[in-house]
Amino acid sequence: MNYLLMIYENERLMNDMSPEEQGRVFAEYHAFTEGIVKSGHFKAGDALQPVATATSVRVKDGKVVTTDGPFAETKEQLGGYYLIDAKDLDEAIAIAARIPAARIGTVEVRPVMVFDQGGM
Amino acid sequence: MSVTPDVGARIERLYREEHGRIIAPLIRLLGDFARAEEVVQDAFEAALAQWPEEGVPAEPRAWILRAARNKAIDRIRRSARYRDKQAELTAVAAVEGAFAPSPDALLKDALRDDLLRLVFTCCHPALAPDAQIALTLRTVCGLTTEEIARAFLLDPRTMAQRIVRVQKKIAAAKIPYRVPEADELGARLEAVLHTLYLVFNEGYAASAGDALVRHELCAEGLRLAELVAQLLPDETEPKGLLALMLLTDARRDARVGPDGELVVLEEQDRTRWDHAAIARALPLVDASLAARPPRAYALQAAVAALHARAARAADTDWRQIAALYAIHARVAPSPVVELNHAVAVAMAGDLAEGLRRIEALDARGALARYHLLPAARADLLRRAGRFADARRAYDDALALATNEVERRYLARRREALPP
Incomplete structure (x- = not known):
């Protein structure tokens, strides 16, 4: 069963860190990622550029309308994700809790929808 | 075997008593809450259709279990979920195996x-x-x-x-x-x-x-x-929670006056407590306190037990209650526990220290919206004879309380203060 782990955190916290602190966080992410690759849970994962680089897109009356910035203004921003394969929600939660950002931000765990042959 | 008008009531009672135990294995075997629920519904509907006509079977529980087993097997055979005949046979065998023990063994242990x-x-x-x-x-x-x-x-x-x-x-x-x-x-x-x-x-x-x-x-x-x-017989906290519920529930009748008004612990007629429930709870309290350190429900149950053991409110062992809250504040700290601790300290004889602790809690703002903080302060101020301060504290409590029964109690207490 696949789960998308979405990492929400306050971007400023990361920016305000000293280079040494940032280095430590990167090392933690590296170790975490390596761990779930080895255990076979890892399917994909990336860090995202800050929300300042985001563009929201809608189509209205057939016209593409773009706006600067993310869809919703929130204190925590989507900063990255992992796509994992876990046997159930408990395993997915246990993995999510090991993501360094879980200590200062929020990790949202969403099951990936599975389409049966006969539709949903 | 006769058709009685209360067949429906018997089926309803059976449903209430056995639903959990019948549905629990079905969820595992069918892999889904909704499907298992449908099977249980089908089994009880069959009883509703047949029992009024044919009479209540000699072993109603066994009948329902058999009906649930058969409905589950029907469902597996009709389902398109199983890839091949072999998978279907395996699923059917699992259901048969799960329901094979005698109904008594099944409902008790299996x-x-x-x-x-x-x-x-x-x-x-x-x-x-x-x-x-x-x-x-x-x-x-x-x-x-x-x-x-x-x-x-x-x-x-x-x-x-x-x-x-x-x-x-x-x-x-x-x-x-x-x-x-x-x-x-x-x-x-x-x-x-x-x-x-x-x-x-x-x-x-x-x-x-x-x-x-x-x-x-x-x-x-x-x-x-x-x-x-x-x-979970080896765990202490379920016993603590059960004891706490029994001791709390034992006071139910004494807690409401003739006009539906709230009667606080101190003023309750203790002969109206359910002493059978208290007798059941006390050994559970002792068993639950076996954990080291004792845990939150066990400690709350132990406090309730000390109240239950006091024949009159004046006999309450407040020193021991204060000691229990002190442990509680260490093992599971919370502002509410601190508030209870402060009240126990005051009731054990040190009114000034109890009030000091409540004021310190209030200053921290941890219980800013909690009406029981000013209510407790009001009560202690009343006992200290500081009636004007008590009146103000009752006003604070009334401004926060939403429960109508509690509001009436606080207002009554405020009115009863000497000038």
Whole structure:
């Protein structure tokens, strides 16, 4: 069963860190990622550029309308994700809790929808 | 064997008593709450259709179990979920195996693990608390959606949607149907006990609604705590929670006056307490205190036991109660526990120290919206003879209290202050 782990955190916290602190966080992410690759849970994962680089897109009356910035203004921003394969929600939660950002931000765990042959 | 007009009532009672134990293995075998529920419904509908005509069978429980087994097998055979004949035969054999023991053995022992799985899944921390409560009452206790809606003063459709939503989440997010491993059992058990406590408390804190229905929630909370205490005999906290519920429930009749007014512990007629329930609870309190250090429910039950043991309010061992709250504040710190500790310190003889602690708590702002803080301060100020200060504190409490019964009590107390 696949789960998308979405990492929400306050971007400023990361920016305000000293280079040494940032280095430590990167090392933690590296170790975490390596761990779930080895255990076979890892399917994909990336860090995202800050929300300042985001563009929201809608189509209205057939016209593409773009706006600067993310869809919703929130204190925590989507900063990255992992796509994992876990046997159930408990395993997915246990993995999510090991993501360094879980200590200062929020990790949202969403099951990936599975389409049966006969539709949903 | 005769057709009696109360066949329907008997089936209803059987449903309530056995629903949890019948559905628990079916959820495991069919892999889905909704499917298992349909099978249980089918079995009871068959009883409703046949028993009034043919009479109640000699072994009603065995009959229902057999009907559930057969309906489950029918469902497997009709389902397109099984890839091939072999998978279908395996599933059928699993159902037959699960229901093979005698009904007595099945209902007593064989379903123990399934029933525990059911309780832990219904109270999974990934589910919202109100959804946990609704699902537990519906699945483990066999309450109908209408009954649960009535107890929580909600529209039955809202409650039905809540139950469908939570069942969908369990299936879609793949919340496992299992008893947590030893290393996580403690934290998960705490969540289960908290849900059971909420069920009981919803019935006990008579905030609104039909008194009878509310009492039913207390009864279900007790039944669930009893069940978990039996299923996990080596754990101390289920015993603590069960004892706490029994001791609290024992005061139910004495807690309401003739005009529906609140009667506080100190003023209750202690002969009206349920002394049989107290006698049952006391050994459970001792057993629950065996854990080192003692845990939160055991400590609360121990406090309730000290109140229960005092023949008159004046005999209450407040020193010991203060000592218990001091331990509680160490093992499970919370501002509410600190408030209770402060009151116990005051009641044990040191009014000034109790008031000082409450004022320190208030200054920290941790209980800013909690009416029981100014209410406790008002009561201690009254005992200290500082009536003008007490009056102001009652005003503060009245400004925060929302429960009508409690508001009337506070107003009455305020009026009774000497000038």
